[in-house]
Amino acid sequence: MSDEPRPAVNNLPAPIWRRPAPPRRRGRQIVMAFAMAGCLALSLLGGLLPIMPGWIFFVLAIYLLATEFRTGRRWVTRARRRFPWMSQWITRARQHRWAPRHLQEFDDLTNPHR
Secondary structure (H helix, E strand, O other): OOOOOOOOOOOOOOOHHHOOOOOOOHHHHHHHHHHHHHHHHHHHHHHHOOOOOHHHHHHHHHHHHHHHOHHHHHHHHHHHHHOHHHHHHHHHHHOOOOOOHHHHHHHHHHOOOO
16 A cells, blocks of 8 residues: 555536537538528518418428527517517417427427516
């Protein structure tokens, strides 16, 4: 046995500023930005043409904006704060039995009361 002190083992997690950054998924964000722009263009086209429902594409674009981008989440949260009827509509739609599970994620991300 040696009288030398053993090196201290630190089992504490590293502080946030020393942790490695998670890998960025820039490719996915670029694809989602193009998909969102396409949905907005189809929404505009649907508003001009009576045979194409444009509101479906607008809702899809808002969903992509809120789930993929932090700025979009802030915009939708502010809109839900400013227009309480919209927030109530989203909450009621989430509780509908035919609502997709993605609507729950959207409501959780943009709920101004959480």
